[in-house]
Amino acid sequence: MAALVFVEIEEGEVKKSSLEAVSYAAAVQEGPTAIVFGAINDGEMDKIGAAGAAKVLHVTDDQLAAPNIMAYASAIAEAMSKEGSDLLVLAKSSLGDPVSARVAIKTGASLATNVVDLPDTSDGFKVKCSIYTGKAFAITALSGEKKILGLKKNAISVKEDAGSPAVEEFAPAHVEADFKVKVTERAKATGEILLPEAELVVSGGRGLKGPENWGMIEELAKTIGAATGCSKPVSDMDWRPHHEHVGQTGIKVSPSLYIAVGISGAIQHLAGVNSSKYILVINKDEEAPFFKAADYGVVGDAFEVVPKLTEAIKKAQ
Amino acid sequence: MKILVCITHVPDTTSKISFTDNNTKFDKTGVQYIIGPYDDYALARAVELKESLGGSITVLNVGEAETEPTLRKALAIGADDAVRINAFPTDALFVAKQIAHVAKDGSYDLILMGRESIDFNGGQVHSMVGELMGLPSVSPVMVLDIDGNTAKIQREIEGGKEHMELELPFVAGCQEPIAEWKIPNMRGIMSARSKPMNVMDPVSDETGTSVEVYEMPPEKGAVKLIDPDNLDELVDLLKNEAKVL
Ligand SMILES: Cc1cc2nc3c(=O)[nH]c(=O)nc-3n(C[C@H](O)[C@H](O)[C@H](O)COP(=O)(O)OP(=O)(O)OC[C@H]3O[C@@H](n4cnc5c(N)ncnc54)[C@H](O)[C@@H]3O)c2cc1C
Ligand SMILES: Nc1ncnc2c1ncn2[C@@H]1O[C@H](COP(=O)(O)O)[C@@H](O)[C@H]1O
Numbered sequence: 194m195a196a197l198v199f200v201e202i203e204e205g206e207v208k209k210s211s212l213e214a215v216s217y218a219a220a221v222q223e224g225p226t227a228i229v230f231g232a233i234n235d236g237e238m239d240k241i242g243a244a245g246a247a248k249v250l251h252v253t254d255d256q257l258a259a260p261n262i263m264a265y266a267s268a269i270a271e272a273m274s275k276e277g278s279d280l281l282v283l284a285k286s287s288l289g290d291p292v293s294a295r296v297a298i299k300t301g302a303s304l305a306t307n308v309v310d311l312p313d314t315s316d317g318f319k320v321k322c323s324i325y326t327g328k329a330f331a332i333t334a335l336s337g338e339k340k341i342l343g344l345k346k347n348a349i350s351v352k353e354d355a356g357s358p359a360v361e362e363f364a365p366a367h368v369e370a371d372f373k374v375k376v377t378e379r380a381k382a383t384g385e386i387l388l389p390e391a392e393l394v395v396s397g398g399r400g401l402k403g404p405e406n407w408g409m410i411e412e413l414a415k416t417i418g419a420a421t422g423c424s425k426p427v428s429d430m431d432w433r434p435h436h437e438h439v440g441q442t443g444i445k446v447s448p449s450l451y452i453a454v455g456i457s458g459a460i461q462h463l464a465g466v467n468s469s470k471y472i473l474v475i476n477k478d479e480e481a482p483f484f485k486a487a488d489y490g491v492v493g494d495a496f497e498v499v500p501k502l503t504e505a506i507k508k509a510q
Numbered sequence: 511m512k513i514l515v516c517i518t519h520v521p522d523t524t525s526k527i528s529f530t531d532n533n534t535k536f537d538k539t540g541v542q543y544i545i546g547p548y549d550d551y552a553l554a555r556a557v558e559l560k561e562s563l564g565g566s567i568t569v570l571n572v573g574e575a576e577t578e579p580t581l582r583k584a585l586a587i588g589a590d591d592a593v594r595i596n597a598f599p600t601d602a603l604f605v606a607k608q609i610a611h612v613a614k615d616g617s618y619d620l621i622l623m624g625r626e627s628i629d630f631n632g633g634q635v636h637s638m639v640g641e642l643m644g645l646p647s648v649s650p651v652m653v654l655d656i657d658g659n660t661a662k663i664q665r666e667i668e669g670g671k672e673h674m675e676l677e678l679p680f681v682a683g684c685q686e687p688i689a690e691w692k693i694p695n696m697r698g699i700m701s702a703r704s705k706p707m708n709v710m711d712p713v714s715d716e717t718g719t720s721v722e723v724y725e726m727p728p729e730k731g732a733v734k735l736i737d738p739d740n741l742d743e744l745v746d747l748l749k750n751e752a753k754v755l
Pocket of ligand 1 (some may be wrong): 284425460
């Protein structure tokens with residue numbers, strides 16, 4: 194197989210989930226090619242190489258510097274044909290999902306998404322996909338000659354030991370019709386750890402009583418380098434921004450540790466966090482359903498436990 | 511304004527998920543089916559747009575006869591007619607081909623879907639339909655305003671949002687807070703009974719993937735409770751047992 198990996202850049206840096214995708218592709222076939230769009234910081238190409246890519250196609254066309262779903266899909270389909278790629282690997286994201294679906298139609302490739310493990314090629318080509326919002330898995334066979342895999346975040350660990358990649362400029366053809374959507378503004382929290390990518394997440398629920406009490410959540414998050422999240426009622430009441438809302442109808446996270454503070458653990462909330470490696474629940478009600486899904490629990494008042502936990506962590510650092 | 515809304519027929523969000531026949535079939539025993547929650551947002555926004563701009567709403571589902579009550583509910587909420595493509599929705603490609611075929615014939619101004627189905631969580635069908643029809647597709651859409659032939663949209667991205675403008679027609683995958691879910695009223699339920707339900711055969715049997723077998727995640731062990739007065743122990747466990755700090 195010849196693999197191509199769509200690598201996303203965020204403020205000049207390669208997204209961790211994209212390095213997971215490169216590592217995944219390298220495990221399927223040594224020395225995959227990566228494709229990146231736009232300006233990229235010094236040293237970042239080497240990270241792509243370290244994760245296993247032998248070559249990087251770098252698109253430097255100004256018109257493709259900012260994310261454009263249709264144009265990126267055209268460029269990636271063109272790169273697949275130029276490179277003879279029969280496998281495209283990418284991380285699931287607000288850009289990766291629509292791009293992969295469009296490339297699937299353009300190239301006739303079979304597409305599996307929410308992939309959580311390396312493929313089984315002993316009989317055909319099968320991958321394990323997370324379904325029912327993390328409540329089950331489907332072993333999915335891809336029938337097409339070309340295949341596209343959308344990886345769930347944090348399902349694969351990043352390789353860091355391969356070499357430097359060969360970087361090649363790639364100038365894809367311009368398709369006028371790909372520029373129909375005009376992005377007039379991109380409002381983005383900068384400098385924050387992005388929730389969907391985060392290794393560690395601290396989330397607060399209605400038990401925190403009001404937005405003015407989020408200081409201790411942010412302090413705990415800052416101390417351990419975590420992203421902050423919340424339950425649905427919390428974002429519905431505008432205590433926190435919508436992009437922090439975790440669950441069935443919000444962001445699905447898969448960190449190594451999810452800390453839930455003052456969240457009851459309704460099934461719709463659990464659906465967004467059940468891919469976490471470890472869950473710590475802090476709740477004053479020992480009957481809260483979240484404890485059934487937790488690895489560690491503290492039954493107590495968040496207003497006492499959270500500051501004390503932050504202190505204990507600082508002491509141990 | 512002619513709007514096509516594509517809806518899924520999925521287990522209610524509180525359903526217990528399990529499988530039968532050696533884990534090859536979803537176990538429907540005791541499961542309540544609903545309009546997919548994101549599709550419900552799409553339908554709600556369609557009803558609002560119809561109220562303010564006039565026009566009509568067609569709801570579409572690719573599914574077997576069992577999905578008709580779900581389509582009827584969409585009619586009760588405010589759709590004018592329903593189309594059911596009589597086939598098991600094998601995968602996103604299969605579904606997208608059926609939707610694109612119906613959509614091409616209907617010359618819709620707007621094709622609204624949910625951001626993702628809550629069974630397979632693909633988030634693929636809208637982009638596939640867009641590509642098959644040569645139309646833009648935008649998802650997940652939190653704000654959708656129409657002014658003449660132009661739409662102003664806000665799309666959620668990681669850690670923020672994108673504001674965008676585009677011309678009709680296009681495909682959008684919707685999510686909250688685009689509109690408030692609508693609950694059918696008595697008049698809606700009565701009139702839904704006589705609204706047209708058109709059943710059509712699939713136009714293509716092409717698929718890209720198939721599920722061989724389902725698996726359940728491993729059971730969680732019991733929670734380890736730590737005394738709130740002994741948080742050093744918790745830090746130690748997180749550091750040395752879970753190795754996450
Ligand atoms: C279709 C559908 C989709 C949904 N999608 C989502 C979703 O994506 N995400 C989501 O989160 N919800 C979702 N919900 C809502 C969900 O059902 C719950 O209502 C919601 O998760 C509850 O939020 P909560 O735990 O913050 O609040 P509550 O249920 O009110 O729980 C508050 C918790 O805080 C505890 N508490 C109170 N005071 C303290 C204190 N001082 N110290 C410690 N603990 C304290 C209480 O014991 C309680 O357990 C959805 C619902 C539906 C119907
Ligand atoms: N069987 C189906 N019938 C009609 N619409 C569907 C079907 N499956 C998916 N869709 C639409 O496509 C959206 C995205 O689905 P998915 O790509 O499966 O996550 C859903 O929210 C629906 O609006």
